[in-house]
Structure formats: C-alpha cells, structure tokens
Amino acid sequence: MTAPAVPPSDTPPDRLAAARTDDLRELLGHLTTSWDDDRRLLARKLHDTIGSSMTALTMHLHLLNAQLPKEQALLDRTAQMKQLLQTLITTNREMQVALWNDKLEFLGLRAAISEAVDQFREQHGLVTRVSLPEHDTSYPRLQGVALLRCLEEGLRNIAAHAHATEVDVILDDDGDQVTLTVRDNGVGIDASVLAAADRHGLRALRERAAYLGGRLTAAPAPHGTVLTLTLPRDDAAGGALSAA
Structure with a gap:
C-alpha cells in the first residue's frame, strides 16, 4: 500500500x-x-498440522486396536478414543471453514456458497433455496471473498434477528457485474437495527464493497429483509482486483 499524498x-x-x-x-x-490472508494462513496451518496429525492418530489407533486382546473393557476404551478423535477432527474442520472456506479457492464460488447454505440449513432448520449461474465463473479472490463474507453476514443476521422460516440466496452474473442477494421472510429490518446491533458488520461489508468499486444495500422487503452486494466484473476497482 502506497503512502497517501499530502494535499496542499x-x-x-x-x-x-x-x-x-x-x-x-x-x-x-x-x-x-490482510485480515483475510491471515485467516487463510491459519486455516491452512490447522489443516496441515492438527488435521493431519489427528488423521494419523486415527490410523494408528485402528492398527493398535487390531492387536489388542478382544476384551470388552479395551474395546470400550478404544471406541471412546475413536469417538473423541472424530469429534476433534470435526471441530477442527469447522474451525477451518469458519476462518476460510477452502472450497472458494479450490472449487469456486458456487461450491462455497452451496456449502455455506447447506450448513446453515442443517444448523437452523430453515427452508433454503439457492439460485446460481449455470456455469461456474472465475472471480478475483478479493471479489469471491467479499461475496462469501456478505452471504455469511446475511445468514448470521437472519439467525440472530429475522425469526424467518425461509431464505433465498441468489447469485447473478450478467457479464458486467455480479450480484449476491440474501432474502428472508422474517420480521424485517428497521433503521434502529441498521444503526445499532449489526452496524459494524454491515458497515465493514459496505466499505469492502466500495473498495472493490461496488455497493452494498440492506433494506426491508414486503416480507422480510433483502441484503444485496453488487460488484463490477471489470477492473473498475483499480489496483484492488489486480492485487488479488
């Protein structure tokens, strides 16, 4: 980042x-x-060190279990150890995804959005519908991260405030711009919410969108709330995209 010029x-x-x-x-x-890069690095370390070590421990425990006498007490103890290891592996994976969704990097935005919505549906029991472009398009990493962060913020707010039963997630790309819409059928959002509880998350998203040459809007709908992030598909964001 270059030093800002001092105005006369x-x-x-x-x-x-x-x-x-x-x-x-x-x-x-x-x-x-920088924050996103740090999260990505930490998630990779969790995968390469803790994740790999726990997978190796699971294999060693399986081999050890095959050599142990078939006594019920030993079988029960090894079963408990296997369950504990599996719980640690699952928790580690959830932490990795919370820090950085590697599907975004390796499988693309469509896969990352689908996984995030699937996890939200399983955790909260809401009806979810996802509309994605037929073909996966490659986006600069900064754009992909911004779109995914918008989805995550929208889903968090729905879980915390909306009292909704249905959620629609729509990704639209017309070649000139890409738009992510998160819509719910809950109680709606008013000015007091925008100005208070969730202001920091939404403001950070709004500034991230502006940095990339786009815009973020959060507004009440006839039934619920609509959160929309629109980003240009060209280089309107200047050096931000080329630095991704």
Whole structure:
C-alpha cells in the first residue's frame, strides 16, 4: 500500500474531506485483505498440522486396536478414543471453514456458497433455496471473498434477528457485474437495527464493497429483509482486483 499524498495547504475543505475518505477507504481495504490472508494462513496451518496429525492418530489407533486382546473393557476404551478423535477432527474442520472456506479457492464460488447454505440449513432448520449461474465463473479472490463474507453476514443476521422460516440466496452474473442477494421472510429490518446491533458488520461489508468499486444495500422487503452486494466484473476497482 502506497503512502497517501499530502494535499496542499490551500486545498478546499470538501476536497480535503474527499481525499481523507479515499485514504481511509484504501486503508480499510488493505486491512481487510490482510485480515483475510491471515485467516487463510491459519486455516491452512490447522489443516496441515492438527488435521493431519489427528488423521494419523486415527490410523494408528485402528492398527493398535487390531492387536489388542478382544476384551470388552479395551474395546470400550478404544471406541471412546475413536469417538473423541472424530469429534476433534470435526471441530477442527469447522474451525477451518469458519476462518476460510477452502472450497472458494479450490472449487469456486458456487461450491462455497452451496456449502455455506447447506450448513446453515442443517444448523437452523430453515427452508433454503439457492439460485446460481449455470456455469461456474472465475472471480478475483478479493471479489469471491467479499461475496462469501456478505452471504455469511446475511445468514448470521437472519439467525440472530429475522425469526424467518425461509431464505433465498441468489447469485447473478450478467457479464458486467455480479450480484449476491440474501432474502428472508422474517420480521424485517428497521433503521434502529441498521444503526445499532449489526452496524459494524454491515458497515465493514459496505466499505469492502466500495473498495472493490461496488455497493452494498440492506433494506426491508414486503416480507422480510433483502441484503444485496453488487460488484463490477471489470477492473473498475483499480489496483484492488489486480492485487488479488
């Protein structure tokens, strides 16, 4: 990230404010990108060290169990150890996905969205519908992460506030821009919520979208709330996309 230019002392106040806003937006974009990179690295370490070690322990326990006398007490103890290891493996995997959804990196945005919605449905028991482009498109990593973070924030808010029974997730790409829409049939969102409990998550998403040349909106619908993130499919975000 390059150092911001210092405006001349006679610069009009409105131009100073605009320059300051641009500087802060660039700084926030840099911070969120660094934060994402750190999360990605930590998730990879969890996979390569703890995950691999626990998988190896499971294999060793299986081999050891085959050599033990077939006594019920020993069989019960090894069964408990297997269950404990499986629980640790599952928890480790959930932590990895919470930090960084590797499906985004290896299988693409469609797979990452599908997995996130499937997990949300299993955890909360809501009816979920997903509409995705027929063909998977490659997006710059910064765009893919922003779209996935928008989905995660939308689903968190639905679980916490919406009292919804149905959720629709729509990804639309017309070649010029890509739009992610998260819609629920809950109680809706009002200005007090936007200004209070969830302001930091939504504001961070809004600034991330602006950094990438896009926009984020959260608004009440006739039944529920609609969260929409739109990003340009070209290089309108300037150096942000080329740095991904």
